[in-house]
Amino acid sequence: MKKTEIDKLTDEQMLDQLREYYKEYEKLPRILDIKRGKNIAYRFGTWNKALSLALGEDKVTSRDVSDEQILSAIRELNDKLGRLPRLRESKYGSTARRRFGSWNNALERALGDDNVHVHHDYDRKKIVEGYKRLSKELGYAASSNDIVKDKRMPSLIYIRKEFGSIIDLANEAGISKEVVERWRDYKLQNWTPEELISGYKRLEKQLGRIPVSKDITDCKWLPKPHVFVRVFGSLTQMRDDYNLAKPNSGQSPISKKTLVRQVAEFYKEHGRFPLKREFASYSNNSIDVLLARFKTSSVYTVWEEIINDPYFKEIIEKR
Numbered sequence: 001m002k003k004t005e006i007d008k009l010t011d012e013q014m015l016d017q018l019r020e021y022y023k024e025y026e027k028l029p030r031i032l033d034i035k036r037g038k039n040i041a042y043r044f045g046t047w048n049k050a051l052s053l054a055l056g057e058d059k060v061t062s063r064d065v066s067d068e069q070i071l072s073a074i075r076e077l078n079d080k081l082g083r084l085p086r087l088r089e090s091k092y093g094s095t096a097r098r099r100f101g102s103w104n105n106a107l108e109r110a111l112g113d114d115n116v117h118v119h120h121d122y123d124r125k126k127i128v129e130g131y132k133r134l135s136k137e138l139g140y141a142a143s144s145n146d147i148v149k150d151k152r153m154p155s156l157i158y159i160r161k162e163f164g165s166i167i168d169l170a171n172e173a174g175i176s177k178e179v180v181e182r183w184r185d186y187k188l189q190n191w192t193p194e195e196l197i198s199g200y201k202r203l204e205k206q207l208g209r210i211p212v213s214k215d216i217t218d219c220k221w222l223p224k225p226h227v228f229v230r231v232f233g234s235l236t237q238m239r240d241d242y243n244l245a246k247p248n249s250g251q252s253p254i255s256k257k258t259l260v261r262q263v264a265e266f267y268k269e270h271g272r273f274p275l276k277r278e279f280a281s282y283s284n285n286s287i288d289v290l291l292a293r294f295k296t297s298s299v300y301t302v303w304e305e306i307i308n309d310p311y312f313k314e315i316i317e318k319r
Contacts, residue, residue: 014040018054027091035271070096074110131173212280256293264315
């Protein structure tokens with residue numbers, strides 16, 4: 001088997017990518033920050049092991065970062081954002097949580113108990129109005145996950161300190177506990193087959209094409225794909241049972257060469273093979289179509305066959 005572009009990189013070349021990132025950004029790179037990060041992790045066993053070899057174990061475990069450096073970074077971030085920073089927004093977030101017991105404890109140490117528990121940018125009325133707005137936009141009582149995703153809302157730490165719970169906040173916004181719990185239960189469990197089909201058809205009309213798994217995941221008013229799987233067995237089974245259009249229905253089956261071209265174009269653009277959800281979004285074909293055309297149940301077998309396909313190499317090398 002011929003070596004791929006990935007295989008041609010030496011261990012030291014891979015580790016140099018990590019060193020360059022650390023030198024430029026002064027923080028540890030995540031696996032997604034580095035081109036071919038997953039391949040690097042695979043080469044060395046784990047991502048942390050690759051970081052340790054590239055930068056030294058001390059930097060990976062953050063032993064070289066003092067408490068005051070962590071707290072100072074939190075203060076600077078707080079001043080920059082004008083609000084309480086969230087754990088994932090700080091370059092020392094995970095280290096602070098381990099070092100001080102929790103992210104909230106780190107905030108209290110850095111900013112003082114009063115500043116953490118009384119957020120100056122948000123008064124009670126403003127939060128209630130923000131929750132009403134968010135719930136109206138979503139079309140249901142906003143959950144804690146919805147609040148976290150909405151950058152206009154304060155952190156959950158502050159909301160819970162101020163109101164006690166999301167249900168208490170909803171009550172103050174005029175949404176009863178029963179409504180909140182009903183929506184929570186409805187979103188997670190109580191979707192009937194008819195409601196799922198109706199929602200699926202609505203999404204298909206909105207997109208102007210057949211929805212794939214990623215489209216359902218991204219849709220705010222439909223449950224996640226696993227709910228469809230639980231009710232119907234699979235999206236394919238649902239389409240068969242309810243006579244719904246299937247990907248490529250009415251067309252000739254997509255050729256293996258077309259699939260190779262789609263994968264090659266993604267590889268050329270991103271420097272790696274697509275994840276399952278990325279392939280579905282990029283090619284408008286589910287990963288099941290890819291596996292069926294290559295007559296295997298393993299996506300890794302598909303990648304191995306594609307990377308040795310002359311047509312794949314022709315596209316990669318073409319400028």
